Amino acid sequence: MFKIMIVEDDHKIREIMLENIKKWGFDGLYIEDFNEVFNVFLKYEPHLVLMDINLPSFDGFHWCNKIRALSKVPIVFISSRDTNMDIIMAMNMGGDDFVQKPFSIEVLMAKVNAILRRTYSYSNVETDVIEHDGAVLNLKDSNLIYNEKKLELTKNEFKIIYLLMKNSGKVVSRDKIMRSLWEDESFVDDNTLTVNINRLRKKLAGIGLSEFIETKKGQGYIII
Known part of the structure; x- marks a missing residue:
């Protein structure tokens, strides 16, 4: 079962994400202590990370940089920021995709499925x-x-x-x-x-x- 880690400060948004991740048959968890993002990543070993940019303590770019130092796991940035510089920076930091808020949960899950399929080639898992x-x-x-x-x-x-x-x-x-x-x-x-x-x-x-x-x-x- 694929594991997806949610690093999102908005409680309502992360609950919706987790609910839909589970509907798709994936395992998921969201970060509650934003000082422990990296430690949770190491313990959970997710197949994909959904990362907001604006976070308490350190921003998403910081955590992406730490994760990229040891892992190539796909990272999808999710943010209300919409400038070209933010998108370019997200990609340059190692992000695999950028989803702007507000977003369609159907589109987000389609992107998640596409990235997982492309990364792990799970031909035996049917998508809807x-x-x-x-x-x-x-x-x-x-x-x-x-x-x-x-x-x-x-x-x-x-x-x-x-x-x-x-x-x-x-x-x-x-x-x-x-x-x-x-x-x-x-x-x-x-x-x-x-x-x-x-x-x-x-x-x-x-x-x-x-x-x-x-x-x-x-x-x-x-x-x-």
């Missing part, structure tokens, strides 16, 4: 969401969330966006998409896919994702 640039596709209820806005998808729209997000950065051919929608694409008019894509794009634009799906002429579609 796919995240790309802040867009979170919930595989359980076929909804897509972006900037706190929820988009309800039809069965075909869900299959299309799932295939594209799962292969983000790669061109997915029209034939491959049609095969995922229908068992035998020869019985489907090619325009049917175009209609579905256009309808999906219109819905995405409605929540601020107007250029989420790109067309590669003669090749197919891609999410970059």
